[in-house]
Amino acid sequence: xxxxxLLGGVSAAVVAVAAAGVGLADIRTGDSLVINGEIEIxxxxxxxxxxxxxxxxxxxxxxxxxxxxRAMEADDFDNPGMLYVEQGLEAFNTAMGxxxxxxxxxHETPETLSTVRATYPQWDEEHGxxxxxxxxxxxxxxxxxxxxxxxxxxxxxMRNMAALIASVxxxxxxxxxxxxxxxxTWALGEEIYYTAYGQMELSCAHCHERxxxxxxxxxxxxxxxxxxxxxxxxxxxxIVSVHNRFxxxxxxxxxxxxxxxxxEFVALELYVASRGNGLSVEGPAVRN
Amino acid sequence: MAENVTPRVRxxxxxxxxxxxxxxTLISHPMESGQRRGSDGNLIPRQIINRFTCEFNGExxxxxxxxxxxxxxxxxxxxxxxxxSGTFQFTWYxxxxxxxxDTADIAVA
Amino acid sequence: xxxxxxxxxxxGLAVAAAFFGLPHIASAAQLEEAIAAFTxxxxxxxxxxxxxxxxxxxNGNTVPIExxxxxxxxxxxxxxxxxxxxxxxFNFGPLAGSQMASTxxxxxxxxxxxxxxxxxxxxxxxxRQNVRVTIGGCGG
Numbered sequence: 001x002x003x004x005x006l007l008g009g010v011s012a013a014v015v016a017v018a019a020a021g022v023g024l025a026d027i028r029t030g031d032s033l034v035i036n037g038e039i040e041i042x043x044x045x046x047x048x049x050x051x052x053x054x055x056x057x058x059x060x061x062x063x064x065x066x067x068x069x070r071a072m073e074a075d076d077f078d079n080p081g082m083l084y085v086e087q088g089l090e091a092f093n094t095a096m097g098x099x100x101x102x103x104x105x106x107h108e109t110p111e112t113l114s115t116v117r118a119t120y121p122q123w124d125e126e127h128g129x130x131x132x133x134x135x136x137x138x139x140x141x142x143x144x145x146x147x148x149x150x151x152x153x154x155x156x157x158m159r160n161m162a163a164l165i166a167s168v169x170x171x172x173x174x175x176x177x178x179x180x181x182x183x184x185t186w187a188l189g190e191e192i193y194y195t196a197y198g199q200m201e202l203s204c205a206h207c208h209e210r211x212x213x214x215x216x217x218x219x220x221x222x223x224x225x226x227x228x229x230x231x232x233x234x235x236x237x238x239i240v241s242v243h244n245r246f247x248x249x250x251x252x253x254x255x256x257x258x259x260x261x262x263x264e265f266v267a268l269e270l271y272v273a274s275r276g277n278g279l280s281v282e283g284p285a286v287r288n
Numbered sequence: 289m290a291e292n293v294t295p296r297v298r299x300x301x302x303x304x305x306x307x308x309x310x311x312x313t314l315i316s317h318p319m320e321s322g323q324r325r326g327s328d329g330n331l332i333p334r335q336i337i338n339r340f341t342c343e344f345n346g347e348x349x350x351x352x353x354x355x356x357x358x359x360x361x362x363x364x365x366x367x368x369x370x371x372x373s374g375t376f377q378f379t380w381y382x383x384x385x386x387x388x389x390d391t392a393d394i395a396v397a
Numbered sequence: 398x399x400x401x402x403x404x405x406x407x408x409g410l411a412v413a414a415a416f417f418g419l420p421h422i423a424s425a426a427q428l429e430e431a432i433a434a435f436t437x438x439x440x441x442x443x444x445x446x447x448x449x450x451x452x453x454x455x456n457g458n459t460v461p462i463e464x465x466x467x468x469x470x471x472x473x474x475x476x477x478x479x480x481x482x483x484x485x486x487f488n489f490g491p492l493a494g495s496q497m498a499s500t501x502x503x504x505x506x507x508x509x510x511x512x513x514x515x516x517x518x519x520x521x522x523x524x525r526q527n528v529r530v531t532i533g534g535c536g537g
Contacts (some may be wrong), residue, residue, distance in 0.1 A: 066455045077298050080361045083316040087292055146520075218531040219455075234456035237318075237360035252535050288455040288531070308494025321503070323480050348490025350498065355483040359459045359478055359501040366487070367494030 001014075024213040027220060033062055033282075036076055039171040041280040048277040050178075054209060060279050061222040061231075061287055064213070069234065073286040081163060081232030081284025084239045088164030091157060097113050103161075106144070110168045117169035117281045118217030121270040123181040130185040130270055134163050134241070134261070152263035159239045163230045166283030174227050174281060178274045184264075189271025192264055198255025204272070207249075219288065224249075225276040226269065228285025242269050293317050295390040297378050299368075302395040308367040311342060311349070315380050315388060321356035337362055339381040345374035372396050428475060428482045428511070433444050435486075435513055441523040446472075448512040448524035454504060457530040463499035466514035466522060472496065474514075478508025504530050 033041040043060040051058070062070060076082045092103040092110055107113055116133060124131040124139075131139070134153050141147035151158035178186040193204045207216065208224030215221070230239040243260040246268055250257035257265040295315045303309050315337065322334025336356050342349040351367040368376070373396045380388040400407040446466040464472045464487070474484040487498045496514070504510070507530050513523045 012299060066453065066460050068451050069455050072461075077296070077312055077314065078363075079318075080314065083294060083296070083314065083361060087298075087316075103363075188484065216535065219535065234459040237458055248535060304475040310494075321480075343490075344492050347492050349492045349494075350490060352498070353486040353488070354486055355481060357479050357481065357484040357503045359503055363501045364498060365463075365500070366498040369492050369494040 022211060022213050025240070026215075027064055027213050029057075029063055030060070031063070031070075033060075035074055035170060036186060041171060042173065042278065043280070045278040047204065048274060055223070058225065058276060058279060059212070059223050060225055060276075060282060060285075061228055062282065062285060064220045064222040065286075065288060068091075069286055069288055073282070076265075079232065079284065079286055080237070081230070081239050081286060082167070084163045084230075084232075085167045085284060086161045088160035088162075091161060091166060092149060094232065096145055096147050097141065097233050098148070099144070101145050103140070106140075110164050113165050113167045115172060117166045117283065118172040118174050119176060121182075121266060121273060123175060123185075125181075129263075130165060130182055130266055131164055132242075132266055132269055134158055135266070137161055137165075154237075154241050154244055157186060159241055163239050163284045166230060166281060170283070171283040172281045174273065174276045174279050176273045176277060178270070182270065185267045186270050186274065188264070189267035189269070192268045193271055197250050198253030200253040200255075202253040204249070204268075223275075226272050227276045227279040228282040228287065229250055230283050231285040231287045234286070234288050242272075293380075293382075293386070293388055295378060295380060295388050297376070297386070297390050297392050299376055299394055301304060301393075301394045303370050304373050305396050306369065307396075308335075308369050309394070310365065311368050311376065311392075312363075312365045313340070313342070313378055314361060314363045316361050317380075317382075319356065319358060319360045319362060321355065335383045337380045338383055340364060341377075342368065343377045343379075343381045344368055344370060345372065346377075370394055370396050411414045423471065425477075428477045431473075431475055431482045432511070432513060435515065439519070439521050441513065441521040446512060446514045446522040447497075447523045448510065448526050450505075450510050450526045450528050452527075453531060454530045455531050457504045457506065459501045460504050460528060461499065461501050462510065462532070463497065463498035464512045464514075464524075465495070466512075466516075467496055468516060469496040469514035469522075470517050471515045472498070472518055473513045474502070475511040475513070476502065476508060477511060479503070479505050484510075504528055506530050 029044060033043050034040060043062050047055040047058045053057050072078045095102045121130045121132045138150050141150040144166050196203045204224060207221050212221050212223045226242050230241045233240045243265045247257040247260060293316055298312045300309050317337050320335045324332050326332050334356060338354050339353045345379055350366050376392045378390045449463040466472055471486055471488045473486040475482045476484050484502050489496050509525050509527050511525050513521055515521055
């Protein structure tokens with residue numbers, strides 16, 4: 001579905017939300033987030049070139065949250081997501097699989113992986129596909145470590161490890177490649193982003209491009225940026241993966257979601273991540 | 289005992305005698321309220337941290353009685369008076385009888 | 398016996414409520430009971446106790462709350478609209494650096510949060526604040 005047909009095809013059910021246009025009246029922009037008094041986070045900046053004319057500014061989801069939720073992310077001790085990072089660190093240093101290796105055997109410390117979160121999903125030449133951080137972890141487990149039962153894509157262990165890798169990349173500028181061999185996957189992601197799903201006939205763009213800042217029930221819609229993932233959601237009282245969030249969104253349109261880890265969600269993750277090119281890695285962020 | 293229960297505490301490394309220092313504690317725990325139902329429709333049995341204490345050199349700083357309305361991963365912040373160098377002793381009591389502990393040292397000049 | 402549509406729907410709801418055992422909300426009586434257990438029914442002043450809670454909580458699962466009552470022996474926190482009114486009680490020891498504590502609590506919808514301080518002389522103070530809990534648009 002093209003952007004043009006989408007704009008003409010808003011169903012009556014969503015007019016209340018869709019007719020309004022962006023509304024930042026209730027949103028306090030211009031504040032800055034510094035984590036632990038040292039990691040500077042870019043929470044609003046100019047959009048990547050392909051979104052010029054769509055957004056004047058791209059905003060991290062942090063901007064749309066209340067003072068209390070914002071504050072929880074400013075200090076690692078206050079951020080419950082860091083509990084899962086610690087569990088990830090323990091697993092990082094624990095041998096798994098027939099080779100008797102831990103993540104640390106090859107990567108020494110998580111900090112050696114500090115550029116990963118900012119550049120994933122990315123094209124993997126060896127496998128001829130775009131890989132997410134989770135897929136990369138699975139690749140290590142199955143192809144190098146001899147792990148018989150690798151982490152489930154959305155398992156607690158996987159989210160812990162992904163949160164660890166995000167945490168060491170905090171403050172780095174999101175810069176996922178969308179051209180070259182990744183272009184085809186990116187284009188699929190873009191198509192999915194603008195496709196209306198479910199009985200509600202809602203695309204990602206309906207809420208997160210055209211209505212960010214507006215209320216959906218009593219909640220402020222964000223731009224749907226994923227720079228803060230895996231993110232600690234107060235609702236779940238746990239860290240949540242990008243694909244889990246995508247699934248929730250499509251389910252809420254009363255549609256049939258793609259599977260977590262599916263090629264469609266990988267493509268959507270690449271596309272949505274690229275919409276945040278210029279923001280900082282923030283995971284594990286704290287969201288409602 | 290609940291899985292992956294990890295206590296975390298933060299106190300300053302040093303202080304002056306008689307100073308009130310800020311203490312923060314967090315423990316990973318589901319705090320299952322006993323009010324929720326599982327996918328089988330049955331109530332999930334309550335399992336919470338029901339008490340937390342902080343002592344310094346054996347003397348009580350704070351003793352907290354906890355009910356199921358305290359959030360998952362219980363968080364507490366409070367102040368402690370330190371008159372001498374010593375050790376904070378933190379104890380969390382689980383419904384199932386498990387006890388989780390942590391300590392932190394502070395140097396008083 | 399004829400039955401109107403409204404009666405039918407009402408019966409259905411009652412049956413559903415009984416069947417699913419909808420969570421009970423603490424009754425005013427239960428709140429008063431919890432307070433009485435703590436205060437012994439003593440009168441309560443309103444000065445010298447501070448309760449800091451957000452006017453609007455973004456999610457009822459994790460609502461930051463701070464209480465302070467200089468000189469108090471203990472402070473009890475209650476949530477009038479929860480299935481069980483008790484939240485927690487802070488008992489301050491001799492090495493408490495202040496009679497302040499903060500935590501994060503669960504609120505089952507908009508309601509009044511109550512803090513009651515017991516002073517060493519056996520008197521009580523209370524503070525109350527209404528907290529609205531946001532119902533988000535998205536499950537996720």
